[in-house]
Amino acid sequence: AQKITQTQPGMFVQEKEAVTLDCTYDTSDQSYGLFWYKQPSSGEMIFLIYQGSYDEQNATEGRYSLNFQKARKSANLVISASQLGDSAMYFCAMRQLQGAQKLVFGQGTRLTINP
Amino acid sequence: DAGITQSPRYKITETGRQVTLMCHQTWSHSYMFWYRQDLGHGLRLIYYSAAADITDKGEVPDGYVVSRSKTENFPLTLESATRSQTSVYFCASWTAPYNEQFFGPGTRLTVL
Numbered sequence: 001a002q003k004i005t006q007t008q009p010g011m012f013v014q015e016k017e018a019v020t021l022d023c024t025y026d027t028s029d030q031s032y033g034l035f036w037y038k039q040p041s042s043g044e045m046i047f048l049i050y051q052g053s054y055d056e057q058n059a060t061e062g063r064y065s066l067n068f069q070k071a072r073k074s075a076n077l078v079i080s081a082s083q084l085g086d087s088a089m090y091f092c093a094m095r096q097l098q099g100a101q102k103l104v105f106g107q108g109t110r111l112t113i114n115p
Numbered sequence: 116d117a118g119i120t121q122s123p124r125y126k127i128t129e130t131g132r133q134v135t136l137m138c139h140q141t142w143s144h145s146y147m148f149w150y151r152q153d154l155g156h157g158l159r160l161i162y163y164s165a166a167a168d169i170t171d172k173g174e175v176p177d178g179y180v181v182s183r184s185k186t187e188n189f190p191l192t193l194e195s196a197t198r199s200q201t202s203v204y205f206c207a208s209w210t211a212p213y214n215e216q217f218f219g220p221g222t223r224l225t226v227l
Contacts, residue, residue: 033214095216100163102160102163
């Protein structure tokens, strides 16, 4: 079975600082994808970034990067130069790349950016 | 409107009543999913569907029923609502070659 663990229930960061949100995963699959979603207070789920298990380079999308360490089974999200609008709930998730395509989510980390 | 929509957005019901949450997508994505979000649990999969007339259970299916007679619709029914089913429900869809699942806006359900 797949499992995602996010050990930081909440984080507080000063504006313009970089922040790392931790995510570890457990799976016996060889082919899988790792995702980060953002959920602002308005409630919608916003896709941020994706990393495939066979991708050799870490994924980047603008200010977001995914620090993928396969041997350690970690997929940390790094947000550079944080902004007030980054305050939200962040979820790490995993999906098998074969079969049911269902996502397994972590419990989330609530990030608060202080001015 | 293009995309994935859910209705109603908010619903209050009483214990024992039947409730149906609607999900509609305009993209003709093959896969559709229902998740529930509760504090401390993140999102958990209730049911999913790989295509019309093909559905399967997820992690927390008890008390829920789904159907998918058309590709674009995936309703979720609570046959006899319980207080433990008070939650926010998200519908999502996916198809290749996309990586991410696309989420609807969510339905906040309160069972009194």
